[in-house]
Amino acid sequence: MAPRRGGGGNGGGGSVSSCPDAFLTTIEQVSFANHVVFLVILLGISIFFCVFRKRKVAGKKLLGLPFIGALFFITLCYICQIVATVLQQCGTASFASYYDLRIAIVIFSYLGNYFLFVVVIYCLTSMLRRQVDHVNAIYKIVSLTVVGLMGILMCVLAGLGAYLNWSNKERLFYGSGAKDYYDIAEAYPKLQAAYYSLYLDLIGWSLALTIAMVFHTIISIVVVAWILEEVDYNPESAVTLNWLLNLGQALSLIFILCIAKHVSWRRPTVTDPVGFQTQYAYNGDSNAQGYYHHQSPEYIGNGNAVWANGAFLLRPRRREVCCLSQNACFPAPRGCSSQRHKYESMLIHNNMDDPAFENDTDLQTQSILLAAAKHDVPTLRNLLRNSSANVQDLETGFTPLHAAIAACEPENEFEETPANGDTNGVAKEQKPEIEGAVKTMKLLFENGAIWNDLDTNGETPGCVAHRLGLKELYELCVDAGVRAELLLSRLDEYQPLGDDESDQDNEDETEGVDVEEAENGLEVLDLSLGDSHGDESTNNPNYLASNLTFNCDRLLDSDANGVMMKWEMTLMRRSAELILPGSGLRVLNVGHGMAIIDSIFQERQPTSHHIIEAHPDVLRRMKAQGWYEKPGVVIHEGRWQDIVPGLVEKGEMFDAIYFDTFAEEYKALREFFSEHVIGMLDPAGGPNGDGGKFGFFCGMGADRQVAYDVYNKIVEIDLFEAGFDTEWETIPVPDLDEQGEWEGVRRKYWALSNYKLPTCSFIG
Ligand SMILES: C[S@@+](CC[C@H](N)C(=O)[O-])C[C@H]1O[C@@H](n2cnc3c(N)ncnc32)[C@H](O)[C@@H]1O
Missing domain, CATH: 3.40.50.150 (Vaccinia Virus protein VP39)
Known part of the structure; x- marks a missing residue:
C-alpha cells in the first residue's frame, strides 16, 4: 500500500492524534493492532530470553546467535511496520521514505525468517543429535549445505523484494525499465513460492505434527462451540466434523510415530539401566584385517535398554539377559538381579516426558563426572546408587571413565607424557593421582561402565590413557574390554530366544520391557547388523x-x-x-x-x-x-x-x-x-x-x-x-x-x- 498523499516530506511532523483521518476503517485498526500486539509479544520474548540466558541450563545453547538474530530482525521488522503505517496514515511520509521503509521491512523480515530457519534446521537438530550422539561430519555438512542454500535463496529474494520496492519508489514501472520491472514482479512471487515450499519441506515432521494438532484442536473448538450455541442438530455437519476431528487425531498420532521412529532418537543420553559390565557383542566388523571398535549402546525408549552391537537387555524378573543380535537369552550373571531396583528406578528416571528430566539429568551427569574427575570414590559410589556409570557430557562426550583418566593429565603442558602407554616416566607427584584414578575406574567398572564409549574426539577411555602414557589405567581399560567382549562372545553358545514360549508371553506383559517389540524392532536388529558388519561390501x-x-x-x-x-x-x-x-x-x-x-x-x-x-x-x-x-x-x-x-x-x-x-x-x-x-x-x-x-x-x-x-x-x-x-x-x-x-x-x-x-x- 503506497502512502496516502505523496510528497509530504518531513514538513508534516504531526502525531497520530494530529492525524484526524488516521485508522478510520476497522481493517486499518485491526492491521495496525496486529503489529503493535506482536511487537509487544516480541519485547516480552526478549525479556524472557535475557532472563533465561542467565540460567545454567543445557537448553540455552539453542539460544545462540541465530536465535538472537531472528529476534532482532523480526522486532526491527515490526517497528518499521508500525512507523511506516503511522507515517502513511498521517500522510507525513514522502513517497520515497515510505518505500525506503518498505525495503527495510522486506530485508528484515527475510533475515528474521531465515535466522529462525537456522535455529530449527541447524541448532535444534544438531542439539538433539548431540544429546543422543556425537554430531558427525557428514551430518554437519548436510545441514550446513541446506542452511547455505536457503541462505542464498533468501538473499536473492530479499534483493528482489528490495529492488521491487526501490523500483516503485523510482517509479520505474513507467519508464524504459518497465519491462524488467514487470518481469521481476512476475518472477518474484514464484520464487517466493519455491522458497516457502522448501522451507515447509525442511521444517518437516515437527511442523506437520503441529499443524495436525492445531487442526484437531480447532475442529474440537468448533464442535464445542456448536454444542454451546445449541445450533440445531444437523447430521451432515456432525458427521463431517467428526471426520475431520478423527483425521486430525490420526494424523497427529502418525506424525508422532514418524518422529519417534526417526533415527536421531536412537542414541543414549543416560543409559545403562542394567549397571552391568559387558555391554558389547563380540561380533564386530570382522574382515580378517579390519575389525572395528564397537558402537555405543542403543537407547530405544523408556525402559528398553538395548545395546545395538550385541544388543542385550536385562529382564530382571526372569533373571536373564537377552542378547538381541544373537537372538538368545541366558541366565543373568551374578549381581544382575541385585541391580533390579536400580534398573527399575532408571525406568522411572528415564521418563523423557518429564520436563524436569533434562535439568536433573544434566545436573546428575555433571556431578558424576566431577566426582570421577576428582577421584572422589565415596561421593561417586553414592551417586551411582541412583544413576548410571555411563552418563556422557553433552559437550565433550566424556564418560566418568574418560573424566577419571583425563584428570591425570599433567598440569604442565610442557611436561613430557610418555608415549605408547609407557608409564615409567610418570612423575612421582603423579602417583597418588594415578592411584585415585585406579580406584575410581575399578568402582566404575564394577558399576557397569562401558569400556569403549567414544567421546567427541572419537577416543575411548583407553585411547585417552594410551595418549597420556598412563599404562596402569590403560591396562584396566584393556582388561575390562577383555572381560566384556569375552562374556558376550559366549552368548553365541546360549539357547535361541523364544524357546520357552509361555514364559515369554508372560514376561512381556509383566516387565514393561517388551522383548518381542525389541526383537521385532527391526531397526535395532538391522542397525546392529549394519554396525557389526561395517558395510555390506565387506561381508x-x-x-x-x-x-x-x-x-x-x-x-x-x-x-x-x-x-x-x-x-x-x-x-x-x-x-x-x-x-x-x-x-x-x-x-x-x-x-x-x-x-x-x-x-x-x-x-x-x-x-x-x-x-x-x-x-x-x-x-x-x-x-x-x-x-x-x-x-x-x-x-x-x-x-x-x-x-x-x-x-x-x-x-x-x-x-x-x-x-x-x-x-x-x-x-x-x-x-x-x-x-x-x-x-x-x-x-x-x-x-x-x-x-x-x-x-x-x-x-x-x-x-x-x-x-x-x-x-x-x-x-x-x-x-x-x-x-x-x-x-x-x-x-x-x-x-x-x-x-x-x-x-x-x-x-x-x-x-x-x-x-x-x-x-x-x-x-x-
Ligand atoms: C588378505 S588375502 C590373503 C593374502 C595372502 N596372505 C598373501 O600373502 O597374499 C585374503 C584372501 O582370502 C580369500 N578368501 C576370502 N574368503 C575366503 C574363504 N571363505 N575361503 C577361502 N578364501 C577366502 C580372498 O579371496 C583373498 O584372496
Missing part, C-alpha cells in the same frame, strides 16, 4: 561376488577396500619363517590373495603345498601365473568352510597352516582354529617332529591400539581354550600414511606402529 558373499583389481602393490575389491597390500610382505615373510622353518615340509594356506605368503612358502620347497582360495578373480590369476602347474601345489577352489571338512576326512596332515582370509568375522577364524586345525596340524610335524605350527594374520581392531590389545588378548584366550600356546613377536610397522599407502584405499585397516605376530603350537 564375505558380497566380497566374493565383487570384481577385484590387482596392482603391483595392492589388491582391491570393487569398493576399493584393501584386500591385501604389499606393505604386509614383512609380516608374511616372518610368519612363513616361523611356521615353516625348513624345506621338505607340508603346508596349507587359506587365502591366496597377492600370492605373497604362498611365494615365500614355495621358496622353501615344501613337499606338499595346499592352497584354499574362494574368489574367482584370484583363481583366474593363479591359473595365469602357473600356480596350478607348480610341483606339490594343490589348489582347492572354494570357501574353506566347504573344503576343510573334506581334507580332514581324507586325513591330510600338515606341518604348517596359515590362515588369512578377507571379509569374514572373527567367529570364522575362531571356528577355524577351534574346530579344524586340530584335525589337520600334525602333532608330530615340523622339522624336528615337535609339532606343526599354526599362524594367521592378526589384524582385529587394528584401527586403534586399545581395541587391538583387547582382541589380541581374547584371541590368545580362545587359542588356549582350543589347545594352543601362542608366542607373540612384535614387528614394527612403518608410518603407512607417510608412505601414501592408503591413497585410493577406502578404509585404513591398520593404524598402529607395531604388529603382534602370533605363532601357535599345541599345548604341551
Whole structure:
C-alpha cells in the first residue's frame, strides 16, 4: 500500500492524534493492532530470553546467535511496520521514505525468517543429535549445505523484494525499465513460492505434527462451540466434523510415530539401566584385517535398554539377559538381579516426558563426572546408587571413565607424557593421582561402565590413557574390554530366544520391557547388523561376488577396500619363517590373495603345498601365473568352510597352516582354529617332529591400539581354550600414511606402529 498523499516530506511532523483521518476503517485498526500486539509479544520474548540466558541450563545453547538474530530482525521488522503505517496514515511520509521503509521491512523480515530457519534446521537438530550422539561430519555438512542454500535463496529474494520496492519508489514501472520491472514482479512471487515450499519441506515432521494438532484442536473448538450455541442438530455437519476431528487425531498420532521412529532418537543420553559390565557383542566388523571398535549402546525408549552391537537387555524378573543380535537369552550373571531396583528406578528416571528430566539429568551427569574427575570414590559410589556409570557430557562426550583418566593429565603442558602407554616416566607427584584414578575406574567398572564409549574426539577411555602414557589405567581399560567382549562372545553358545514360549508371553506383559517389540524392532536388529558388519561390501558373499583389481602393490575389491597390500610382505615373510622353518615340509594356506605368503612358502620347497582360495578373480590369476602347474601345489577352489571338512576326512596332515582370509568375522577364524586345525596340524610335524605350527594374520581392531590389545588378548584366550600356546613377536610397522599407502584405499585397516605376530603350537 503506497502512502496516502505523496510528497509530504518531513514538513508534516504531526502525531497520530494530529492525524484526524488516521485508522478510520476497522481493517486499518485491526492491521495496525496486529503489529503493535506482536511487537509487544516480541519485547516480552526478549525479556524472557535475557532472563533465561542467565540460567545454567543445557537448553540455552539453542539460544545462540541465530536465535538472537531472528529476534532482532523480526522486532526491527515490526517497528518499521508500525512507523511506516503511522507515517502513511498521517500522510507525513514522502513517497520515497515510505518505500525506503518498505525495503527495510522486506530485508528484515527475510533475515528474521531465515535466522529462525537456522535455529530449527541447524541448532535444534544438531542439539538433539548431540544429546543422543556425537554430531558427525557428514551430518554437519548436510545441514550446513541446506542452511547455505536457503541462505542464498533468501538473499536473492530479499534483493528482489528490495529492488521491487526501490523500483516503485523510482517509479520505474513507467519508464524504459518497465519491462524488467514487470518481469521481476512476475518472477518474484514464484520464487517466493519455491522458497516457502522448501522451507515447509525442511521444517518437516515437527511442523506437520503441529499443524495436525492445531487442526484437531480447532475442529474440537468448533464442535464445542456448536454444542454451546445449541445450533440445531444437523447430521451432515456432525458427521463431517467428526471426520475431520478423527483425521486430525490420526494424523497427529502418525506424525508422532514418524518422529519417534526417526533415527536421531536412537542414541543414549543416560543409559545403562542394567549397571552391568559387558555391554558389547563380540561380533564386530570382522574382515580378517579390519575389525572395528564397537558402537555405543542403543537407547530405544523408556525402559528398553538395548545395546545395538550385541544388543542385550536385562529382564530382571526372569533373571536373564537377552542378547538381541544373537537372538538368545541366558541366565543373568551374578549381581544382575541385585541391580533390579536400580534398573527399575532408571525406568522411572528415564521418563523423557518429564520436563524436569533434562535439568536433573544434566545436573546428575555433571556431578558424576566431577566426582570421577576428582577421584572422589565415596561421593561417586553414592551417586551411582541412583544413576548410571555411563552418563556422557553433552559437550565433550566424556564418560566418568574418560573424566577419571583425563584428570591425570599433567598440569604442565610442557611436561613430557610418555608415549605408547609407557608409564615409567610418570612423575612421582603423579602417583597418588594415578592411584585415585585406579580406584575410581575399578568402582566404575564394577558399576557397569562401558569400556569403549567414544567421546567427541572419537577416543575411548583407553585411547585417552594410551595418549597420556598412563599404562596402569590403560591396562584396566584393556582388561575390562577383555572381560566384556569375552562374556558376550559366549552368548553365541546360549539357547535361541523364544524357546520357552509361555514364559515369554508372560514376561512381556509383566516387565514393561517388551522383548518381542525389541526383537521385532527391526531397526535395532538391522542397525546392529549394519554396525557389526561395517558395510555390506565387506561381508564375505558380497566380497566374493565383487570384481577385484590387482596392482603391483595392492589388491582391491570393487569398493576399493584393501584386500591385501604389499606393505604386509614383512609380516608374511616372518610368519612363513616361523611356521615353516625348513624345506621338505607340508603346508596349507587359506587365502591366496597377492600370492605373497604362498611365494615365500614355495621358496622353501615344501613337499606338499595346499592352497584354499574362494574368489574367482584370484583363481583366474593363479591359473595365469602357473600356480596350478607348480610341483606339490594343490589348489582347492572354494570357501574353506566347504573344503576343510573334506581334507580332514581324507586325513591330510600338515606341518604348517596359515590362515588369512578377507571379509569374514572373527567367529570364522575362531571356528577355524577351534574346530579344524586340530584335525589337520600334525602333532608330530615340523622339522624336528615337535609339532606343526599354526599362524594367521592378526589384524582385529587394528584401527586403534586399545581395541587391538583387547582382541589380541581374547584371541590368545580362545587359542588356549582350543589347545594352543601362542608366542607373540612384535614387528614394527612403518608410518603407512607417510608412505601414501592408503591413497585410493577406502578404509585404513591398520593404524598402529607395531604388529603382534602370533605363532601357535599345541599345548604341551
Ligand atoms: C588378505 S588375502 C590373503 C593374502 C595372502 N596372505 C598373501 O600373502 O597374499 C585374503 C584372501 O582370502 C580369500 N578368501 C576370502 N574368503 C575366503 C574363504 N571363505 N575361503 C577361502 N578364501 C577366502 C580372498 O579371496 C583373498 O584372496
